[in-house]
Every structure is written in C-alpha cells, then in structure tokens.
Amino acid sequence: EADIYQTPRYLVIGTGKKITLECSQTMGHDKMYWYQQDPGMELHLIHYSYGVNSTEKGDLSSESTVSRIRTEHFPLTLESARPSHTSQYLCASSESWGTGTGELFFGEGSRLTVL
Amino acid sequence: AQKVTQAQTEISVVEKEDVTLDCVYETRDTTYYLFWYKQPPSGELVFLIRRNSFDEQNEISGRYSWNFQKSTSSFNFTITASQVVDSAVYFCALSEDRDDKIIFGKGTRLHILP
Numbered sequence: 001e002a003d004i005y006q007t008p009r010y011l012v013i014g015t016g017k018k019i020t021l022e023c024s025q026t027m028g029h030d031k032m033y034w035y036q037q038d039p040g041m042e043l044h045l046i047h048y049s050y051g052v053n054s055t056e057k058g059d060l061s062s063e064s065t066v067s068r069i070r071t072e073h074f075p076l077t078l079e080s081a082r083p084s085h086t087s088q089y090l091c092a093s094s095e096s097w098g099t100g101t102g103e104l105f106f107g108e109g110s111r112l113t114v115l
Numbered sequence: 116a117q118k119v120t121q122a123q124t125e126i127s128v129v130e131k132e133d134v135t136l137d138c139v140y141e142t143r144d145t146t147y148y149l150f151w152y153k154q155p156p157s158g159e160l161v162f163l164i165r166r167n168s169f170d171e172q173n174e175i176s177g178r179y180s181w182n183f184q185k186s187t188s189s190f191n192f193t194i195t196a197s198q199v200v201d202s203a204v205y206f207c208a209l210s211e212d213r214d215d216k217i218i219f220g221k222g223t224r225l226h227i228l229p
Contacts, residue, residue, distance in 0.1 A: 031215050042221040043206065050215060059218065090160070094215070101148055101210040101217055106160040 006107035021076045021110045023091030031094040032074040081114045119220035127226040136192045138207030146212035149190045155203040202227045
C-alpha cells in the first residue's frame with residue numbers, strides 16, 4: 001500500500017481565500033507531482049519536483065505555487081482562490097527505476113470547491 | 116513536445132467480450148517510458164504497467180495484455196474475457212527520459228455490461 005497522504009480530503013472555501021493543500025510521502029521518493037483532475041476527466045500536470053529545492057511547472061498553466069523544502073513534503077498553495085480553481089487535486093510520488101521514472105503512487109486526492 | 120492520444124472516449128462491451136483500448140503517443144526522445152493506469156469509480160489510480168522504449172516485447176498479465184509497437188507509436192491494452200469489475204477509466208501515460216514529467220492521455224471510460 002502506498003504511503004502518500006493528502007489533506008484536506010475535502011475543502012469548501014470562499015473566493016479570495018488562501019489555501020494550502022498538503023501532500024506527504026514516507027517512501028523517500030525524490031520525484032513528486034501535482035495533477036489537477038475534474039471528475040471523470042483527464043489528469044493535467046500542474047507542478048513537479050525532482051527533489052529538495054527543485055520545482056517545475058507542468059503543462060497546465062496554474063495560479064498555484066509549490067515548494068519542496070523536505071523530501072517528504074510537497075505542499076500546493078493558492079494565494080487567492082477563485083471558483084475556476086474548483087477541482088480535484090492529486091499528489092503523486094515516484095522513485096526512479098534504474099533510469100527514468102517508475103510507478104506513480106497517488107494520494108487519495110483533495111477535492112476543492114471555491115464558492 | 117510529448118503527447119498521448121486516447122481516441123476512444125467511451126467504450127461499452129458485454130461481459131466476457133474482449134476489448135482493446137488504444138493509445139498513440141508522440142515524443143522526440145529515443146528513450147521514454149509508457150504506462151497504463153486504471154481509475155475505478157472509487158477514484159483511486161491503480162498502476163497497471165510500465166514499459167521502456169527499448170523493450171518491445173508484448174506483455175501478458177492474466178486477462179490483461181499490452182501490445183507495444185514503436186513503428187506506429189502505439190501501446191494498446193487488451194482485456195480478454197472482460198468482467199464487470201473492469202469497468203473504469205483507463206489512462207495511458209508517457210514520460211520522456213529528458214525530464215521526469217509524466218503526461219497522461221484523456222482516458223477511455225470502459226463500461227462492461229452484465
């Protein structure tokens with residue numbers, strides 16, 4: 001069973017609020033990812049990290065920011081939430097398999113609703 | 116830029132039929148990795164397989180099999196003797212060796228009818 005945890009699982013907030021979605025993994029994986037997924041829809045990569053102090057933007061433009069100060073922790077922050085940010089946010093981590101990226105382990109997701 | 120296309124948005128088959136889910140990818144790298152994931156109605160993403168670009172051998176795991184063809188840039192997934200529990204959204208994904216981005220296709224929603 002994967003040891004990757006996301007909190008909160010569900011969050012309903014008003015427009016303009018600052019929120020942070022937490023993601024932690026206990027597997028010691030260097031690579032971590034944030035995906036955005038609307039129900040039944042494709043996963044869009046919004047941020048990823050190769051390791052501590054490394055963060056990169058994904059293919060989907062996002063107003064969120066991330067940080068990677070510790071290997072196990074990869075929080076995502078929205079400074080001012082808007083209704084367009086309503087979605088499910090999935091955190092994942094991966095170890096390398098020799099070369100390249102191995103299996104992604106996903107958290108259970110954080111479902112955000114902005115009113 | 117890397118790209119994954121799953122042209123089949125939704126497929127419905129009757130239980131026990133075989134079904135193939137298509138995946139076509141684009142990449143400029145010679146070294147890359149392909150994946151399939153399953154997302155059942157409960158929502159969690161389940162890893163099914165990873166294949167690197169140098170290994171074109173087809174793979175079989177129980178009722179599941181994968182056909183990797185570099186000549187057509189395809190990595191298709193077949194379920195033999197489908198079961199209702201196979202109903203899910205299936206995602207194909209690609210990672211290039213130049214970076215560690217993993218890009219997903221739009222997914223194929225598979226309905227297995229009893």
